[in-house]
Amino acid sequence: MKIGDRVVCIKTHSQGVVVKDREYSIYAKRVCKCGDVSFDVGIENLHNMNQCPCKQIYQSDAHLVSSKLFAPLQPFKSNSISKALAKEAMKEIVEQETLEVC
Numbered sequence: 752m753k754i755g756d757r758v759v760c761i762k763t764h765s766q767g768v769v770v771k772d773r774e775y776s777i778y779a780k781r782v783c784k785c786g787d788v789s790f791d792v793g794i795e796n797l798h799n800m801n802q803c804p805c806k807q808i809y810q811s812d813a814h815l816v817s818s819k820l821f822a823p824l825q826p827f828k829s830n831s832i833s834k835a836l837a838k839e840a841m842k843e844i845v846e847q848e849t850l851e852v853c
C-alpha cells in the first residue's frame with residue numbers, strides 16, 4: 752500500500768479513529784525505526800502527537816493509523832458500489848446456485 756491508494760479498514764481502531772469496512776485514502780505514510788508502518792488517512796489529530804507502539808513520539812496534525820488496520824481496496828466493477836452491496840450481491844448469487852443444486 753502506498754500514498755494515493757484507496758484502502759479499506761479491516762479492523763476498527765481501538766478508539767474508533769477508523770471503522771471496519773469503511774474506505775480511506777492514504778495521504779501520507781510513516782515508517783518508524785522499529786519497522787512499524789502507519790498511514791495518514793485524512794483523520795484530524797487533536798493532540799498533534801502520535802505515539803508508535805515502540806514509544807517513539809511523532810508530531811503530526813494528522814492521526815497516523817497503523818497500516819495493520821488496512822487492506823488494499825479491491826475494485827468491484829465500480830467504485831460507486833459499496834462493499835456492503837457487493838457482499839449482498841455475492842450472497843444472492845451463492846443462494847441462487849444453492850437452489851439450483853437442490
Ligand SMILES: [Zn+2]
Nearest residue numbers: 783785803805
Ligand atoms: Zn516505532
